Amino acid sequence: MITALSEVTRGRFLATVGALLLVLNFGLFFNGLQNGFTFDDEFVIVKSPYTQDLSRVVDIFTAPNWTGDRKVKNTYRPLTVVSFAANAAVLPGAPPMRVVNVGLHALTCLLVLVLAWQLLGRKDIALATALLFSAHPLHVEDVTSLVGRAEVMSTLFSLLACVLFLESVRNARHAHGTTLRVVAAGAYLLGMLSKESAIPTVALLGILYLHALQNRPGGLRSSTPREHVANAVPFLLAFSVYFLARHNAMGVFISTHLHATTRLDNPLFHVSFLERELTALSVFGRYLTLFVFPARLSADYSYDAIPVVTTPWTLEVLLPTALLVGALGWLLASLWRKSVVGVVLSLWLVPYALFSNLLLLVGTIMADRLMYMPSVGLCLLVSILLLDPSRLRASLPFRLPTWHQQAAWTVVVAATLALGARTVARNRDWKDDFTLFSSALEVVPGSAKVRFNLALAHARRGEDAQALQHAERALALLSDYPDARILVGNLYQRTGQAQKAAEVFQDGQVPTSGEKARLTQAGLLQAQQKWEELLALSQEGLRRNANDVNMLGYQATALYGLKRYREVEPVLLKAASLTPERPIFHQHLGVLYAEQLGDLGRALQHLRKAVELERRPDEVAKLRTMITKVEAAHAGGGH
Numbered sequence: 001m002i003t004a005l006s007e008v009t010r011g012r013f014l015a016t017v018g019a020l021l022l023v024l025n026f027g028l029f030f031n032g033l034q035n036g037f038t039f040d041d042e043f044v045i046v047k048s049p050y051t052q053d054l055s056r057v058v059d060i061f062t063a064p065n066w067t068g069d070r071k072v073k074n075t076y077r078p079l080t081v082v083s084f085a086a087n088a089a090v091l092p093g094a095p096p097m098r099v100v101n102v103g104l105h106a107l108t109c110l111l112v113l114v115l116a117w118q119l120l121g122r123k124d125i126a127l128a129t130a131l132l133f134s135a136h137p138l139h140v141e142d143v144t145s146l147v148g149r150a151e152v153m154s155t156l157f158s159l160l161a162c163v164l165f166l167e168s169v170r171n172a173r174h175a176h177g178t179t180l181r182v183v184a185a186g187a188y189l190l191g192m193l194s195k196e197s198a199i200p201t202v203a204l205l206g207i208l209y210l211h212a213l214q215n216r217p218g219g220l221r222s223s224t225p226r227e228h229v230a231n232a233v234p235f236l237l238a239f240s241v242y243f244l245a246r247h248n249a250m251g252v253f254i255s256t257h258l259h260a261t262t263r264l265d266n267p268l269f270h271v272s273f274l275e276r277e278l279t280a281l282s283v284f285g286r287y288l289t290l291f292v293f294p295a296r297l298s299a300d301y302s303y304d305a306i307p308v309v310t311t312p313w314t315l316e317v318l319l320p321t322a323l324l325v326g327a328l329g330w331l332l333a334s335l336w337r338k339s340v341v342g343v344v345l346s347l348w349l350v351p352y353a354l355f356s357n358l359l360l361l362v363g364t365i366m367a368d369r370l371m372y373m374p375s376v377g378l379c380l381l382v383s384i385l386l387l388d389p390s391r392l393r394a395s396l397p398f399r400l401p402t403w404h405q406q407a408a409w410t411v412v413v414a415a416t417l418a419l420g421a422r423t424v425a426r427n428r429d430w431k432d433d434f435t436l437f438s439s440a441l442e443v444v445p446g447s448a449k450v451r452f453n454l455a456l457a458h459a460r461r462g463e464d465a466q467a468l469q470h471a472e473r474a475l476a477l478l479s480d481y482p483d484a485r486i487l488v489g490n491l492y493q494r495t496g497q498a499q500k501a502a503e504v505f506q507d508g509q510v511p512t513s514g515e516k517a518r519l520t521q522a523g524l525l526q527a528q529q530k531w532e533e534l535l536a537l538s539q540e541g542l543r544r545n546a547n548d549v550n551m552l553g554y555q556a557t558a559l560y561g562l563k564r565y566r567e568v569e570p571v572l573l574k575a576a577s578l579t580p581e582r583p584i585f586h587q588h589l590g591v592l593y594a595e596q597l598g599d600l601g602r603a604l605q606h607l608r609k610a611v612e613l614e615r616r617p618d619e620v621a622k623l624r625t626m627i628t629k630v631e632a633a634h635a636g637g638g639h
Contacts, residue, residue: 029423039436080195108156113129129376138375161184169208188205207343263303279309345377499527569592594607608627
């Protein structure tokens with residue numbers, strides 16, 4: 001056991017392995033470090049005022065701020081948001097943030113090793129588990145995707161709580177046992193403040209406590225009620241502090257926004273109980289398939305990537321059901337027999353239960369990133385199967401083969417290399433939104449969200465025909481998809497098809513209230529050239545949010561249509577200042593100064609800035625043609 005080793009030996013081993021894991025992880029994720037902000041990074045990091053100002057730490061802990069909008073009662077992950085703000089203050093930009101993610105992942109891998117070593121007392125199994133966990137491509141979304149940091153931090157602190165608590169129970173009669181227990185409770189609190197997925201860790205701690213008591217001299221009879229209370233109180237306090245802070249920020253203990261989850265994000269909210277359970281069981285099988293053979297990974301599995309299952313008499317339901325029932329039975333039998341295998345299975349099934357959609361519905365039907373914590377138990381189970389199958393035989397009704405150690409390590413190394421190669425390849429998918437959703441389309445062509453986001457990526461590249469194709473397909477897959485409808489309408493307008501745009505915006509499948517309704521109505525008014533009504537609508541939107549860039553754009557369009565050119569200028573300047581990375585507002589300012597205000601010097605300044613920001617070759621060519629004309633006019637005596 002670890003506790004039987006000298007502190008010097010243990011320290012040297014952990015230092016050596018920690019350095020190895022750090023090097024290994026940076027090697028695995030090196031080709032993804034230069035990737036940009038992708039997918040949810042835009043809303044959670046780039047556009048959030050909280051992540052751009054570290055002085056707002058108090059606000060971060062007192063508001064539901066995951067997407068940077070106090071009005072949205074979505075999720076409470078203040079510690080992760082603080083880490084983004086600190087990152088932005090010290091080393092801003094996507095690559096430095098990703099370096100931190102890799103470092104946190106490496107530290108998590110080290111804690112995986114320590115916990116495995118504590119449970120099994122074997123360095124080889126612990127090392128094999130850490131290697132498999134490090135290299136698994138299911139974790140690319142947690143590490144290479146910046147918002148995946150929430151999952152990594154939550155798991156890191158959860159594992160730290162488990163390691164410290166187990167050590168405190170084994171040293172209950174020593175003075176530092178109490179200190180370890182209190183620090184473990186603090187780690188548990190930090191995990192919950194990173195992401196709510198750490199909440200079930202308290203159940204893991206209870207199972208660890210039971211296992212530790214069962215296997216110490218005297219067994220359960222050696223424990224006392226006072227000892228139970230002393231071990232439980234710090235964690236109950238941490239649990240209470242978290243939920244009080246959550247209630248203070250969100251006004252509720254449990255998120256109430258989930259009832260409004262759309263069919264797009266999790267269609268299981270909109271089907272019968274039986275269909276929900278059957279589909280969730282099929283998803284359990286999909287997760288296991290990806291763990292064993294992670295060839296086809298996607299950034300999204302929302303509607304209609306995973307069809308709703310309506311009958312139990314299919315292999316996609318029967319096989320996962322048998323596996324899940326067998327795993328649960330194995331877990332209970334192992335705990336009854338005081339086998340550590342029960343703890344290992346708990347490390348997989350307890351965190352999985354939270355997002356499984358079997359017990360309660362969550363905001364998504366499936367996501368690679370959610371398997372980060374459960375894969376700890378799966379990696380440990382595989383390592384035991386290869387390196388010490390005798391532990392499993394004691395809790396199984398059938399015999400397992402005994403592997404030669406050299407052969408077993410050959411399998412471990414080969415698996416690590418194969419998984420690592422897939423991880424390196426998967427990093428490239430997360431380069432930008434275009435590569436990300438192009439790869440996702442190959443895996444889940446039926447996902448409306450994948451089609452929509454790929455359409456957006458094409459639109460940003462100036463590829464309007466391809467953008468319209470995917471946006472229309474997204475709308476065909478899900479007619480009540482407001483974002484897709486708005487995009488289709490805007491693309492029709494951009495390509496000069498005002499009548500088609502009006503038809504799209506007038507369709508009955510549009511929202512009747514909220515931001516999406518205003519954007520839909522604005523698009524329709526623009527297509528119909530009803531400038532006065534568009535101006536009134538944009539002003540109403542700006543009263544709600546003075547920095548709404550979409551409404552600023554519509555306001556500028558309305559004022560331009562009304563020939564109130566002097567009023568257009570400050571609106572476009574504000575929009576350009578709020579989105580310094582976007583060339584479109586500088587382009588509009590250049591046209592405004594050149595054609596309406598007669599300030600050719602300023603026109604050239606903004607057109608050149610637009611060229612500097614623009615990445616689409618055809619748009620750059622158009623801008624350069626405009627610049628040439630303005631330069632000629634300027635040289636001819638213009639202002």
